[in-house]
Structure formats: structure tokens, C-alpha cells
Amino acid sequence: MLRFGVQDLLKQWKLGLAMSLVLATSFLGYLGLQAYQSSLASTFQTLPSDYLQVHQFGSIGGRIPTSVGTQLRKSGASQAIAEIHTLVGTSPQDAVLLRGVDTAAYLQLQRIEMLQGQSLHPGSPQRSVMLGWRLAQRLSAAPGERVSLRGRTFLVTGVFRTHTFVDNEAWISLQDAQKLLGWEEMVTSYLVPDEGVFQVGMLQQAELPQGLVALPRGETIRSGFEEYRALLDLFAAVIQFIGAAAMLILTNVLLRLAWLHRYEMAVLRAAGFPRRAFAYYLASQAVCITLAGVLLGAIGALVIGRGMDLWINGYQIQPVFSAPVLANSLMWATALTGLGSVLPAIWLGRYSPAQLLRV
Amino acid sequence: MKLLAALHYLLIDLLYEWGRSLLTVGSLALIACAYLLITSLSVAFQSFGEQAPPTTNLLLISSDVLDPVDSTLTLDLLDNLRRYAEQAYGPGALQAAVPIIFRHMRVEDSVVQLFAVPLDQAASLKELQLVEGRWPEGAHQAAASRWLAQQHGWQIGSRFEVYARTFTLTGILDSPGRKTLSLWMPYTAGQEMFDLRDKFQMAFLRMRSDIEPQEARSFLEQSPLLSDQYAIYLEEQLNERYTQVTRTLLALTSMINLVALLVITFGAYNAAWLTLAERSPEIALLQVLGFSQGNLRALLTMRLLLLSLFSYVAGLGLAAWSISRLKNASSWSIQGVQLALQLPLLQVLLGVALMTTFCLLGAWMSGREQRSTELAALVRYH
Numbered sequence: 001m002l003r004f005g006v007q008d009l010l011k012q013w014k015l016g017l018a019m020s021l022v023l024a025t026s027f028l029g030y031l032g033l034q035a036y037q038s039s040l041a042s043t044f045q046t047l048p049s050d051y052l053q054v055h056q057f058g059s060i061g062g063r064i065p066t067s068v069g070t071q072l073r074k075s076g077a078s079q080a081i082a083e084i085h086t087l088v089g090t091s092p093q094d095a096v097l098l099r100g101v102d103t104a105a106y107l108q109l110q111r112i113e114m115l116q117g118q119s120l121h122p123g124s125p126q127r128s129v130m131l132g133w134r135l136a137q138r139l140s141a142a143p144g145e146r147v148s149l150r151g152r153t154f155l156v157t158g159v160f161r162t163h164t165f166v167d168n169e170a171w172i173s174l175q176d177a178q179k180l181l182g183w184e185e186m187v188t189s190y191l192v193p194d195e196g197v198f199q200v201g202m203l204q205q206a207e208l209p210q211g212l213v214a215l216p217r218g219e220t221i222r223s224g225f226e227e228y229r230a231l232l233d234l235f236a237a238v239i240q241f242i243g244a245a246a247m248l249i250l251t252n253v254l255l256r257l258a259w260l261h262r263y264e265m266a267v268l269r270a271a272g273f274p275r276r277a278f279a280y281y282l283a284s285q286a287v288c289i290t291l292a293g294v295l296l297g298a299i300g301a302l303v304i305g306r307g308m309d310l311w312i313n314g315y316q317i318q319p320v321f322s323a324p325v326l327a328n329s330l331m332w333a334t335a336l337t338g339l340g341s342v343l344p345a346i347w348l349g350r351y352s353p354a355q356l357l358r359v
Numbered sequence: 360m361k362l363l364a365a366l367h368y369l370l371i372d373l374l375y376e377w378g379r380s381l382l383t384v385g386s387l388a389l390i391a392c393a394y395l396l397i398t399s400l401s402v403a404f405q406s407f408g409e410q411a412p413p414t415t416n417l418l419l420i421s422s423d424v425l426d427p428v429d430s431t432l433t434l435d436l437l438d439n440l441r442r443y444a445e446q447a448y449g450p451g452a453l454q455a456a457v458p459i460i461f462r463h464m465r466v467e468d469s470v471v472q473l474f475a476v477p478l479d480q481a482a483s484l485k486e487l488q489l490v491e492g493r494w495p496e497g498a499h500q501a502a503a504s505r506w507l508a509q510q511h512g513w514q515i516g517s518r519f520e521v522y523a524r525t526f527t528l529t530g531i532l533d534s535p536g537r538k539t540l541s542l543w544m545p546y547t548a549g550q551e552m553f554d555l556r557d558k559f560q561m562a563f564l565r566m567r568s569d570i571e572p573q574e575a576r577s578f579l580e581q582s583p584l585l586s587d588q589y590a591i592y593l594e595e596q597l598n599e600r601y602t603q604v605t606r607t608l609l610a611l612t613s614m615i616n617l618v619a620l621l622v623i624t625f626g627a628y629n630a631a632w633l634t635l636a637e638r639s640p641e642i643a644l645l646q647v648l649g650f651s652q653g654n655l656r657a658l659l660t661m662r663l664l665l666l667s668l669f670s671y672v673a674g675l676g677l678a679a680w681s682i683s684r685l686k687n688a689s690s691w692s693i694q695g696v697q698l699a700l701q702l703p704l705l706q707v708l709l710g711v712a713l714m715t716t717f718c719l720l721g722a723w724m725s726g727r728e729q730r731s732t733e734l735a736a737l738v739r740y741h
Contacts, residue, residue, distance in 0.1 A: 015632050016723075022625045027617045056553075057523050062428070062462060065554065087425045095425050150423035151587045182421065182431040182588070202523055209554065211523040230691060231608065234400060237681075238615060242622060248386035249626045256379065256633045304614070331575040 001268075001277045005284030008261065016289055019253050023293025023333070024300065026246040029239045031301040031329040035319030037232060051109060052198055054080075055189035056070040057213035063186040068209065072190055073206045076197040081105045082187040084177040088150040096135065096151060097315070100177025100187070109191060109217075110162060115160030117143030120173060127176060129154040132167035134316050150180055168315050191217065243336055250289065250340030254282050258348055259269050265348070266356035279345040286341040298326075369662050383630050384670045387623065391674025391714060392681065395621040398706050399682055401612045403691070403698040406538075417564040417576055419456075422590040427461045427560050432589070434458065434557045437441035440583050444566070447578060454565045455480055460549035461560040463695060464542070466521055467511055472541040473521070473548020478502075487543070491515060492530035498548045502530035506697045507540040522552055531736070538697035620717050627721025631663055635725065660722060667718040671711055678702065 009016045054072065072080040084100030103120045113120065120130050128151065131141055136159040138146055146153050149170060163169055178184060192198060192214070203212045213310035258265070258281065268277060305319040373380045419440070421430035437456045444452040460475035474729045478494045493516040496499050501521070508531050513519065517528045521542065532543060550556070576591050585591070635642070635736060642655055682700050685691075691698040 018625045018628045018632070022622050025621045025625075027616045029615060058710065062553070086429045087423045088423050088429070090423060091425070160451070162496060179715075181429060211552075213523075228693070230685075231400070234396065234616065234685065235611070238393045238396050239617075241389045241396075242619060245386045245389035245393070245622060245626070247381055248389070249622075249629060252379065252382040252386065253629050255382070256637065260636055 001273065001280040005281040006288055007338055008257070008281075009285045009288055012257065015253065015257070016285075017292070019250060020292035020296060022246050022249050023290055023336070024296035025090065026239075026243045026336075027294050027297030027329065027333050028304070029242055030332055031297060031321070032305060032319060033232075033235055033239050033323070034325045034329055035301070035305060035321050036317060037222055038234075038322060038325045039320040040232075050194055051081075051191040051217050052194050052200065052214040053189050053217050054198070054203065054212055054214050057202060057211050063183060063188055064190070064209075064212070066185045066187055068212065068310045069187075069190050071205075071207050071209075072198075073238040075207055077190075077192040078195060078197075079105070079108075079193055081109060081191045082174055083189050083191060084174060084181070084183070085188045086177075086181060096149060097137075098177065098180075099166070099171045100168050100174040101171050103173050106171075110164075112160040112162050115159045115161050117156065119158055119160065120171060122156060124173065125155070126173075127154045128157045128172065130158045130160055130171040131156055132169045132171075132332065133161045133166045135170055138316070152180055165315055167283040182267050184203055205214070243332065245334045249341045250286065251343050252343055254285060255344035255347060257285070258282060258344055262348075262351075262356045265352040269353040269356070275349045278340075278348045282345050282348075283339045286337045290333055290337040294330065365658060365661060366541075366665075369658070369665055372662070373665065380666065383666050384673060386626055387667060387670030387714075388673035388677065390619050390623050391671045391710070392624065392677040394616060394623075394714070395675060395678035395702060395707075395710055396681060397612050397615045397619070397696065397703050398710065399678070400698075401609060401616070402592055402703060402706060403700050404609050404612065405487060406701075407693065407696055407698060416594045417566070417572060417579070418592045418594050419562040419564055420560070420590055420592065423589060426463070428463055430461075430560045432458070432559055434559075436584065436589070437562055440564075440582065443582050443584060444579065448567065448570055448575075452567050452570060454567050455563065456565075457563040458546065458559040459561040459563065459651065460546065460553065462553070464521055466519060466542065467508075469507070469510060469540050470694055470695050471507055472539055473544070473549075474541060475544050475546050475552070477546045478543065486534050488533045489530050490533045492528070495529045495544055495547075495548075498551055499524060499526050500529045500548075501526045501542045501544045502532050503528055503543075504539055504541040505531055505533045506538040507542065510540065510697070524552065538699055540692055540695045540697055543598045547646075563594075620713060623714060623717045624721045624724075627663065627667070627718040628725045630666070631659070631719075631722035631725035634662070636658065656726060659726070663718055663722045664715060667715050668701070668711075671714050675702075675707065 009051065041283050053256075054064075054068070066082060069080040069082055081098075081102050083102070083106075084098070086098050087095050088098050089095035090220055101120065103124060104121045115133055116136075117130075120128060129147065130359065131139070131147070136156075141147050141159075143156050143158055145156050147156060147170070148154075149172070154170075154172065154176075160171075172180070174187065178186070194216075198214045200214055200216065234276060258278065265278065265281075269275075302321060305321065402729060419432060419437075420427055421432065424430045437458065441453045441456060457476060457480045458475075462470055462473040464473045489502070490505065492502070507513070511517075511519070513528050513531075515528055515531070518525055519528070520526070522622070526542075526544075532541075562577075566572060572593060576593060579585065580591050646652075647654060679702065682702065686700060
């Protein structure tokens with residue numbers, strides 16, 4: 001019956017191909033979306049959380065005076081490491097994420113792997129910059145070369161990798177950042193060890209200015225993407241609609257193809273084949289169609305995914321076609337196929353051979 | 360009469376095979392719904408870029424800054440700029456120079472644009488219209504844009520938290536252009552809240568009416584006061600930069616729409632092919648009775664058109680329901696500008712045209728290969 005199903009399908013190969021293309025386009029959409037969502041999830045979930053970030057509550061891109069660092073230490077924090085986060089550029093296309101770091105302390109906050117050149121240190125010359133590898137790739141910059149940040153020329157001292165979203169950033173000293181931005185004695189945030197002195201939430205200590213909040217590191221950036229989450233959810237819902245449509249089309253095709261061969265089926269049933277023979281017949285066709293569709297869809301997704309990096313707020317979102325993403329997508333395709341072939345199998349199984357011959 | 364008779368026959372035929380018709384209509388309706396949902400998002404992205412009618416305002420901001428939050432200007436700069444302009448254009452050249460403290464703030468579940476300005480001056484420059492209530496005066500008072508107030512169900516007197524402080528809504532504002540989610544408060548309130556003295560983020564500049572804004576912009580940008588630290592834009596030029604954020608997402612929506620249209624094409628191909636295969640004896644009989652190939656093709660095309668129209672109407676209903684649920688469930692905004700999901704009539708009609716076109720394409724592809732089949736072969740098909 002399996003061979004009979006496949007042979008039958010090959011006779012109507014154009015119909016099978018069209019059905020495979022329906023599944024391919026649905027699978028392409030699903031796989032692509034899963035790849036982007038996986039990239040977002042892994043990029044923004046892997047920041048070490050042993051530090052809390054203290055900044056203005058509810059503000060995106062706000063600034064606080066450096067006196068807050070002194071006040072945090074007086075309140076009991078063993079450290080208060082200042083940072084500046086900003087976005088420079090004239091358009092989203094040339095936006096560069098800039099981070100001003102305390103060159104004496106920043107390496108305590110995160111392990112970085114130097115791919116080229118040297119990291120920043122207190123003795124680094126003014127206007128030195130370290131680039132995350134994604135940014136270095138985008139700017140085609142290497143150690144010893146110069147890049148322009150907000151109209152000022154900086155010397156690249158090194159290229160680093162962290163396997164997190166910071167691989168999109170340019171790091172300069174805090175002093176250079178303050179001069180570049182004209183911020184004088186202001187910074188974006190302070191990082192304090194999560195040692196129980198401060199709790200996540202609004203800071204209530206009397207010696208601290210009003211309106212400061214402590215959040216796990218990376219939370220601010222993650223929450224900055226919340227407004228895009230609704231969009232991704234909509235894309236996901238749309239892809240599910242398309243998948244459900246593909247399932248219904250598959251059901252329609254399998255049902256009607258099998259119905260066209262109902263006399264042959266009746267003869268086979270009369271010769272002794274069991275009811276489940278229909279299920280095997282339909283399953284063999286569904287599997288062939290799905291395999292072809294998944295293959296075409298996967299190739300399409302890989303080809304298109306190469307040129308479809310999303311740039312949001314300076315962060316590069318590349319689709320990640322990892323094993324879990326592929327496995328998840330295959331399961332989705334299998335579920336569609338299974339559901340698409342169940343109804344025809346049940347419907348055809350109702351008929352006796354005599355009924356099939358008579359209809 | 361013939362057309363009506365044909366329609367009557369086709370409707371009966373579709374009802375007779377209600378199961379298969381339902382499967383076809385159901386699948387195409389889901390695709391139509393997907394297409395319309397993505398279209399509504401594309402329309403929202405496109406209207407994201409809508410701006411107010413061009414003004415004569417200039418905007419002063421730090422150079423190479425993407426988000427105005429990162430800009431830093433001083434009152435001294437404004438005074439010096441005023442004197443510089445008067446040297447070239449005479450007294451009163453710079454009619455207004457309005458400092459603005461600007462922040463993106465999270466208020467409840469929305470990202471909003473917060474402006475702290477001398478409100479009497481800003482109102483004339485931004486064409487803000489107070490539609491309800493009054494301008495805020497005190498430290499913990501604010502006016503909100505109509506879109507923000509609607510989104511949160513605020514009315515005059517409503518209280519809300521901003522930067523760990525409780526504010527009272529005193530007024531609701533409207534302005535032409537994009538649907539911004541914005542809060543407006545007095546300049547002194549912003550200074551106090553963010554502990555700023557003489558620093559702010561942007562300044563609106565209005566030149567005397569006889570001075571052409573573009574010319575003034577070019578002149579002022581050459582001023583040694585600005586050097587390369589500051590930039591002056593026409594107001595709409597700066598707005599244009601922020602719409603670019605949606606272009607990436609527009610590419611994604613176009614891709615998904617293409618996927619939907621391809622699925623329609625191949626789905627229609629399948630439906631048409633199967634119909635022709637199942638009806639081959641009937642088609643042969645009609646040919647024997649004298650129906651021409653053209654008539655038969657017209658009949659089958661009308662059948663597919665009816666299916667696609669029924670599917671589209673069902674898909675439109677499902678999409679409209681989905682959009683109303685989505686609007687209630689989530690806050691749709693990017694960087695403080697509302698994304699308004701909507702389905703304009705033009706887009707709905709375009710969808711009908713595209714759906715029928717791609718359905719017909721699928722049917723044509725299917726019909727081509729069966730056109731040359733001999734009469735005897737049609738009867739023998741079963």
C-alpha cells in the first residue's frame with residue numbers, strides 16, 4: 001500500500017509538486033520566524049546576572065549624576081561601576097551602540113574573548129575603542145584602523161566577542177564617552193553587585209535621589225524590545241494561519257485524490273486488504289509531499305535568511321537555524337501532515353467496499 | 360439570464376459538494392485572513408511615517424545623535440545663536456527659541472515621549488491643540504496626547520505614575536501628523552524631575568517670517584557656535600529619520616504577504632486540478648452536448664471565482680475580528696508612536712483583486728495541461 005500510494009502520487013506529480021510548494025512556503029515562513037525568535041531569545045537572555053543595574057526608573061536612555069555612585073557606596077554597595085549606554089549615528093542604518101566603560105573595572109562585569117588586538121585598560125590612549133565582532137564586521141574595521149563615532153575619530157585597539165547582544169557594541173572609556181556626548185558628570189547607570197544590599201525594584205534609601213530603580217543586568221535592554229514582542233506575536237499568528245491553511249489544503253488534496261481511486265480501493269478491500277490500508281496509502285503520499293515541502297522550504301529559508309538580518313535599535317538580529325529550531329519546525333510540519341491525513345483516512349474508512357463501488 | 364443560470368447552477372453544485380467546498384473555502388479564508396492581518400500591519404507601518412504638514416520650524420539638536428534623549432544643549436547656546444542670527448538678519452531674526460527637555464519614559468505599559476517645555480511657546484510651534492481641560496501648571500501636572508489618553512482610558516483628573524512620581528492629567532492635546540503617545544509638562548517641572556539646570560535636549564527655532572527656513576538653516580549651521588557638535592534640521596527632516604525604523608519590518612511584512620499569495624496560487628491550482636479530474640465525465644458529456652471549451656472554461660473559472668470570493672469575505676471577517684482583539688490585548692507602539700492596525704477600503708479591494716488574480720493564475724496553470732486531453736480520455740479518466 002505504501003508503494004501503491006507513492007506510485008499513484010508520482011502519476012499526478014504536478015499536483016504533488018504544487019502541494020509540496022504549499023507546504024514549502026508555509027514551512028519557510030515558520031522556520032524563518034522560529035530562527036529569528038530563537039536568535040532574539042538567546043541573544044538577550046545570556047547576560048550574567050550577578051550585578052544589578054541602577055538607573056532612572058521608567059526612563060529609556062536617561063542619565064544620572066556621578067554623585068549617585070558615591071551615594072550607592074555609602075549605602076553599602078561594595079562597588080558601583082559607572083556605565084554609559086547610547087546610540088550614535090544619523091539613521092537606524094548607520095546606528096552604533098556605544099558603551100562608555102570604567103576601564104579599571106569593566107572586565108569584572110563580563111568575560112570577554114579578545115579576537116584581535118588588545119582590550120581597553122586605564123593606560124589606553126584617549127579616543128581608543130574596542131569593537132564587538134558583529135560591529136567590527138559591519139564597519140569592516142580591525143585593530144589599528146580608525147572609525148568615526150559621532151564625528152570623532154577613534155583608534156580601534158581590539159575586537160571582542162561575548163556571545164551576547166554586546167557583540168554589536170563599541171566600547172570606549174567613560175571619560176571619552178562623557179566628552180563625546182557632552183555629559184560632563186553624568187552617566188547612564190551604575191552596576192552594583194547583587195549582594196543583598198539593594199533589592200530589585202525602586203531604591204528607597206533616603207540618601208539616594210528619588211526615582212532610581214535597580215534591575216537585573218540586561219533587563220532594560222530586554223524590556224526595550226517588549227514593544228516589538230507584540231509584532232513578533234502577530235507574525236507568529238499569521239504563520240500559524242498559513243500553516244493551518246496548508247493543512248486544510250493537504251486534507252482536501254489527499255481526500256479527493258483517494259476518492260478518485262475509490263474503485264481501486266474497493267477492489268483491494270474486497271481482495272482482503274484491511275481498512276488501515278487506506279491510512280497507509282494516504283500516509284505514504286502525505287509523507288512524500290511533506291518531505292519534498294520541508295526540503296524546499298528549508299533551502300528557501302536558509303538562502304533568504306542569509307540576506308535578511310534585522311537591525312533594531314543598533315542590534316543585529318540574525319536568524320539562527322540551530323538544531324532545536326530545526327527540530328521544532330520539523331515537529332510542526334509533522335503535526336500538520338498528521339492532522340492533514342487523519343481526516344481523509346477516517347472519512348474513507350467509513351465506507352465498505354460495496355459502498356465504494358456503488359458511489 | 361445565461362449568467363444567472365450559470366450562477367444558479369454553480370451555487371447548487373457548491374452546496375451539493377458542501378464538504379469539499381468547505382475545505383477549499385476554509386483554507387483560502389485562512390490565507391486571506393493572514394494576508395489581511397499583515398496588510399493591516401503594513402498600513403500601520405506606512406502611517407507611522409505620516410507627518411504633520413510641513414512647518415517653518417527648525418530643530419536644534421546635538422549632531423550624530425539618533426535618539427534626541429542623548430542630545431545636550433544649553434541656554435547659553437540659544438542666546439549666542441540668537442545674537443548670531445541678528446547680526447546677519449537684523450533684530451528679531453530669531454522670533455522664538457524654545458528649549459525642550461525630552462525623554463522616552465515607560466508609563467504603565469507604554470513607551471511614551473515626554474516633553475518638558477515652556478508650554479505657552481511650544482503650543483504655537485508644535486501646533487498643539489488643547490481639546491479638553493487646561494495646560495499643566497504645577498510640578499506634578501501633565502497634559503497627554505489624545506492617543507495616549509485613549510489607550511489608557513485617562514480622563515481629566517486621572518492619576519498616573521511617571522518616574523516614581525504621581526501626576527494628574529490636566530489636559531488632552533491633539534496635533535496633526537503621527538499618532539504620538541506623548542506627555543507634556545512645564546519646563547521647570549522637567550528641570551526639577553531630572554535634576555537639570557540649564558541643559559536640555561532639543562530646541563525649536565522659529566525665524567522671522569521673511570527669512571526662508573532652509574536658507575536660515577544653512578546659514579546657522581555654518582556658525583562657529585555650532586561647529587560639528589550641533590545640527591539644525593527642518594522639523595520634517597528629523598521626523599523622517601525615525602520612520603526608517605519600520606522599513607526593516609516592512610520588508611518582513613512584504614515577504615510574508617508574498618508567501619500568502621504563493622500559497623493561494625498553489626492552493627487554487629490544486630483545487631482546480633482536482634475539480635477538473637473529478638468532473639471529467641461531466642465535462643465530456645457537456646462537450647458532446649455542444650458546450651465549447653471556452654464555455655466550459657468560463658464555467659469552471661466562475662466556480663473558482665465564487666469560491667475565492669466566499670473565502671475572502673470569510674477571511675475578511677476573521678481578520679477584522681482578530682484585529683479588534685489584538686488592539687485590545689496589546690499596546691501597539693514603537694518609540695512612543697502608535698501603530699494603528701487598520702484595514703482601509705482600498706487595501707480590502709486590492710486584496711480582492713490580488714486573491715482573485717492569484718486564484719485564476721492557479722486555475723489557468725491547472726487548466727492548461729488538461730486542455731489538450733481528448734474527449735475519450737476524459738470519459739476514461741475514472
